[in-house]
Amino acid sequence: MGSRPLADTYGGYRARLVETLRAKGIRDLAVLRAFGEIPRHLFIPEALVRRAYDDTSLPIGNQQTISAPSTQARYLEALALNGTERVLEIGTGSGYQAALLTYLCRRVVTVERIAVLASGARTALERAGIDGVLVVTGDGSIGYRSDAPYEGIVVAAAGPEVPEPLLEQLAEGGRLVMPLERGGGQALVRITRAGDSLREETLGNAQFVPLIGRHGHTGEPS
Numbered sequence: 637m638g639s640r641p642l643a644d645t646y647g648g649y650r651a652r653l654v655e656t657l658r659a660k661g662i663r664d665l666a667v668l669r670a671f672g673e674i675p676r677h678l679f680i681p682e683a684l685v686r687r688a689y690d691d692t693s694l695p696i697g698n699q700q701t702i703s704a705p706s707t708q709a710r711y712l713e714a715l716a717l718n719g720t721e722r723v724l725e726i727g728t729g730s731g732y733q734a735a736l737l738t739y740l741c742r743r744v745v746t747v748e749r750i751a752v753l754a755s756g757a758r759t760a761l762e763r764a765g766i767d768g769v770l771v772v773t774g775d776g777s778i779g780y781r782s783d784a785p786y787e788g789i790v791v792a793a794a795g796p797e798v799p800e801p802l803l804e805q806l807a808e809g810g811r812l813v814m815p816l817e818r819g820g821g822q823a824l825v826r827i828t829r830a831g832d833s834l835r836e837e838t839l840g841n842a843q844f845v846p847l848i849g850r851h852g853h854t855g856e857p858s
């Protein structure tokens with residue numbers, strides 16, 4: 637999962653996005669580099685390509701959205717990755733965040749409940765020249781046991797509490813980042829495992845689509 641030169645005309649836009657993220661307080665150099673390398677325009681609908689490198693969330697179909705880059709950057713920074721980790725992402729969506737993760741850790745597994753989004757993400761990852769990401773179609777609220785434990789878990793959808801299976805699949809010293817519903821809004825929370833105890837920190841406000849599944853909200857199956 638190394639870097640590869642991209643023959644496209646968006647390099648300047650990516651550089652500007654990196655400057656925007658820096659100005660918004662993102663300091664992790666590996667995170668900034670990932671945003672400078674990954675072609676976000678390949679992960680969003682054709683009609684929105686003009687806005688691909690704006691720091692804004694965009695619709696990706698099926699009532700789902702790709703988060704604003706600064707939101708994702710904050711998430712990725714909170715995971716504090718050093719390149720050696722196995723990371724589980726819940727909520728593949730477009731596949732963009734999974735692509736960013738390939739620059740930040742050793743192994744990426746991502747789970748998406750909506751089959752057309754999962755297959756769209758696989759296609760986009762392939763077009764971006766990124767291999768090695770395992771995209772699983774299914775309910776991520778139960779995690780993905782086959783590759784557990786994970787040193788990093790990132791949940792890109794909000795629920796009332798952290799699904800128990802995800803805590804079970806979090807490795808010693810591992811970090812889990814997820815938006816939780818609190819007091820009418822959402823708070824971004826980081827949980828760090830130390831033996832049998834879990835340390836919880838609140839990192840700020842969040843605004844995410846609901847986590848739908850066995851350990852999330854109930855919803856229409858798609």
Ligand code: SAH
Nearest residue numbers: 702727729730733748749776777847848849
């Ligand atoms: N990280 C994504 C954005 C994710 S949006 C990106 O970079 O584009 C949140 C996603 O979570 C949606 O695609 C939604 O379908 C998915 N989702 C919601 N509940 C889920 C669940 N239980 N398991 C897997 N995916 C889920």
